[in-house]
Amino acid sequence: xxxxxxxxxxxxxxxCSDKQSEIVSDNLKLELEANALENxxxxxxxxxxxxxxxxxxxxxxPGDVIYTHVSPxxxxxxxxxxxxxxxxxxxxxxxxPSGKIKSSTEKELSVKKKQLRIVLRNCGVIDPENIEEAIAxxxxxxxxxxxxxxxxxxxxxxxxxxxxxxxGGGGFSxxxxxEIAYKNKADQKYVVCNADEGDPGAFMDRSVLEGxxxxxxxxxxxxxxxxxxxxxxxxxxxxxxxAIARLxxxxxxxxxxxxxxxxxxxxxxxxxxxxxxxxxxxVCGEETALIHSMEGLRGEPTVxxxxxxxxxxxxxxxxxxxxETFACISxxxxxxxxxxxxxxxxxSKGTKVFALxxxxxxxxxxxxxxGTTLREVIFEIGGGIRNGxxxxxxxxxxxxxxxxxxxxxxxxxxxxxxxxxGSMMGSGGLIVMDEDDCMVxxxxxxxxxTVEESCGKCAPCRIGNKRLHELLEHITKGKGTLADLDxxxxxxxxxxxxxxxxxxxxxxxxxxxxxENFRGEYEDHVTIKKCPAGKCKELMEYFIIEANCVxxxxxxxxxxxxxxxxxxxxxxxxxxxxxxxxGACMEKCKFDAIIIQ
Amino acid sequence: xxxxxxxxxxxxIKDEVREKMDGKETIRIKVHMGTSGLASGAREIYDFLxxxxxxxxxxxxxxxxxxxxxxxxxxxLEVKRPGEEPVVFGNVDKLKADEIIENYIKNGEFVDGIxxxxxxxxx
Numbered sequence: 001x002x003x004x005x006x007x008x009x010x011x012x013x014x015x016c017s018d019k020q021s022e023i024v025s026d027n028l029k030l031e032l033e034a035n036a037l038e039n040x041x042x043x044x045x046x047x048x049x050x051x052x053x054x055x056x057x058x059x060x061x062p063g064d065v066i067y068t069h070v071s072p073x074x075x076x077x078x079x080x081x082x083x084x085x086x087x088x089x090x091x092x093x094x095x096x097p098s099g100k101i102k103s104s105t106e107k108e109l110s111v112k113k114k115q116l117r118i119v120l121r122n123c124g125v126i127d128p129e130n131i132e133e134a135i136a137x138x139x140x141x142x143x144x145x146x147x148x149x150x151x152x153x154x155x156x157x158x159x160x161x162x163x164x165x166x167x168g169g170g171g172f173s174x175x176x177x178x179e180i181a182y183k184n185k186a187d188q189k190y191v192v193c194n195a196d197e198g199d200p201g202a203f204m205d206r207s208v209l210e211g212x213x214x215x216x217x218x219x220x221x222x223x224x225x226x227x228x229x230x231x232x233x234x235x236x237x238x239x240x241x242x243a244i245a246r247l248x249x250x251x252x253x254x255x256x257x258x259x260x261x262x263x264x265x266x267x268x269x270x271x272x273x274x275x276x277x278x279x280x281x282x283v284c285g286e287e288t289a290l291i292h293s294m295e296g297l298r299g300e301p302t303v304x305x306x307x308x309x310x311x312x313x314x315x316x317x318x319x320x321x322x323x324e325t326f327a328c329i330s331x332x333x334x335x336x337x338x339x340x341x342x343x344x345x346x347x348s349k350g351t352k353v354f355a356l357x358x359x360x361x362x363x364x365x366x367x368x369x370x371g372t373t374l375r376e377v378i379f380e381i382g383g384g385i386r387n388g389x390x391x392x393x394x395x396x397x398x399x400x401x402x403x404x405x406x407x408x409x410x411x412x413x414x415x416x417x418x419x420x421x422g423s424m425m426g427s428g429g430l431i432v433m434d435e436d437d438c439m440v441x442x443x444x445x446x447x448x449x450t451v452e453e454s455c456g457k458c459a460p461c462r463i464g465n466k467r468l469h470e471l472l473e474h475i476t477k478g479k480g481t482l483a484d485l486d487x488x489x490x491x492x493x494x495x496x497x498x499x500x501x502x503x504x505x506x507x508x509x510x511x512x513x514x515x516e517n518f519r520g521e522y523e524d525h526v527t528i529k530k531c532p533a534g535k536c537k538e539l540m541e542y543f544i545i546e547a548n549c550v551x552x553x554x555x556x557x558x559x560x561x562x563x564x565x566x567x568x569x570x571x572x573x574x575x576x577x578x579x580x581x582x583g584a585c586m587e588k589c590k591f592d593a594i595i596i597q
Numbered sequence: 598x599x600x601x602x603x604x605x606x607x608x609x610i611k612d613e614v615r616e617k618m619d620g621k622e623t624i625r626i627k628v629h630m631g632t633s634g635l636a637s638g639a640r641e642i643y644d645f646l647x648x649x650x651x652x653x654x655x656x657x658x659x660x661x662x663x664x665x666x667x668x669x670x671x672x673x674l675e676v677k678r679p680g681e682e683p684v685v686f687g688n689v690d691k692l693k694a695d696e697i698i699e700n701y702i703k704n705g706e707f708v709d710g711i712x713x714x715x716x717x718x719x720x
Binding site: 005007009011042044045046047048049050051059061064106110111113114115116117118120121122123124125126127128129130132133135136137138140141144145147148203206207208210211212240242243246257258259265266331335361362363364365366367381 | 600601602603604606607608610611614615618627629631632633635660661662663664665666667668669670673675682687704705706707708709710711712713714715716717718719720
């Protein structure tokens with residue numbers, strides 16, 4: 001009988017909570033008690049259903065019936081009709097725009113969900129250390145189809161038609177890349193998987209390798225068949241020990257089962273994969289630098305052309321793709337190019353995985369069709385900004401990307417729109433910032449990263465970024481002038497235009513985009529010497545409000561440099577020339593008498 | 598274990614494993630153990646479940662998988678009771694795991710902390 005017990009699930013996601021889902025839940029419990037049903041029906045609060053625009057959501061089992069837009073006043077009817085009489089409350093069921101009731105169960109409504117998992121299809125679903133579970137979830141089926149039914153050019157055509165573009169950042173057509181590698185004839189060619197995920201805050205490649213390593217191995221073999229390569233290499237950073245361990249295990253099992261190695265599935269095609277470790281240098285995510293690093297040379301980029309497809313690893317034609325790109329391949333082969341091309345926007349097909357980080361409620365990995373807006377990603381899937389603060393900016397593309405402002409919230413996210421907005425797709429890190437973040441400091445932070453990671457080979461990147469960083473440092477210390485802002489911009493363009501590789505060409509992006517979208521903030525730093533977000537230490541001053549200060553002396557006692565003076569029970573005073581702006585006094589004050597100006 | 602020599606061999610394994618998984622009358626539990634899961638203590642929950650299920654004489658298979666993507670609610674785990682849709686629970690500590698065993702695994706009664714799947718998938 002236990003199974004027959006009715007249960008009511010109420011969405012407790014942030015978005016639904018804003019819409020009174022908590023009151024709905026309380027009302028439900030009261031109403032059940034009033035009808036002496038509290039022991040027969042259980043009320044449970046859940047996380048987000050992913051149907052935020054229909055919230056608050058109430059789901060009743062058994063039956064999986066979903067009610068949408070439930071208000072506290074609807075509770076009585078739900079209890080009296082559904083719970084007591086077993087009749088659905090029709091007016092609360094989901095209606096399509098024409099007003100017809102189309103679907104009432106969660107399964108039927110799932111098409112309304114904003115997320116679509118293609119790359120992450122098996123992550124968290126299968127045991128990554130058990131190849132049979134992967135096989136049960138379609139792994140290696142696409143490889144079998146390719147090896148027995150298709151010619152290399154057929155595969156390349158499907159990938160080209162699907163519109164798949166490289167997910168590592170560049171956004172180059174994957175099919176075209178394969179075609180170029182196919183056309184360059186050689187006795188030995190290589191397939192390389194770029195798992196050198198370097199953007200701060202991005203961890204989608206790691207998750208794919210940890211959760212579904214076979215999807216990458218299979219796709220590499222398919223690529224090998226298509227470009228006529230028999231050797232694959234995975235370049236992964238040694239900082240990902242778990243991903244490496246699972247990859248190794250997956251490789252071992254795939255070889256054991258004959259899915260890698262000689263004469264795969266009786267087709268006569270040989271393909272083998274080896275792992276190469278990187279030391280975690282950001283520049284090694286650039287394909288030429290990556291190849292040099294694998295060859296045992298310094299991880300420095302070289303001028304393209306020649307592209308790796310002509311002369312790559314050991315001087316042989318090499319195709320380099322990112323983990324997420326490879327993870328898209330098998331579904332495209334199995335479901336067809338048309339299917340993949342039907343998802344996304346005109347020029348960016350399929351889905352993209354984003355790693356949500358920063359001041360957002362639901363930190364984690366999400367996968368959405370290209371063309372989903374930033375607003376949907378941050379406020380519906382991501383649950384909005386932490387602590388109810390105001391959204392200020394979203395940083396995409398890591399140190400090579402830029403900051404998008406509020407005006408970009410409704411821009412559909414795809415390769416071209418992000419570039420037009422002064423940022424880039426990058427590998428898909430998405431760092432959310434709120435009103436307390438200083439955009440000049442943010443730009444400085446990312447530049448610090450590039451300065452450290454610049455390989456030093458070309459002058460614009462090595463010297464230019466350093467100078468850029470100094471200028472920003474100057475500004476955050478209150479020593480900048482309006483002319484510095486123009487110098488900043490000029491220097492950015494010079495670095496962009498003259499750097500050797502992608503790292504230098506994109507490193508000024510965080511500065512340029514914040515200058516463009518948050519110029520007012522830069523101007524405040526250089527003209528009135530204030531940091532509006534209160535982040536730049538040198539530009540702020542701690543101040544005691546006389547009216548609030550009761551003279552308890554707590555601040556004076558905690559101050560490590562003795563900057564606070566005052567008599568007992570008299571308002572105190574901070575001496576700004578001694579104050580080191582550590583903030584200890586503000587934390588200690590119980591009367592909100594200390595503020596930052 | 599046989600070597601797979603043709604797509605037909607592959608299909609055979611696929612069908613066999615699927616049948617084993619679908620027809621299984623036991624409860625299947627997946628603890629999401631990617632880097633973020635492990636960093637939040639998923640290993641402890643995994644060990645706890647294995648030990649306690651045996652102690653309490655409950656037939657269930659416990660496996661480890663990669664992350665599901667709900668980093669804000671780690672550790673997370675999924676329970677699939679035979680013939681029912683799987684249910685994911687978030688922010689699981691030992692206390693919660695105990696509650697899940699007693700209420701959901703034994704009696705099919707939900708407990709707070711369910712994370713409904715907020716996505717569509719091609720699987």
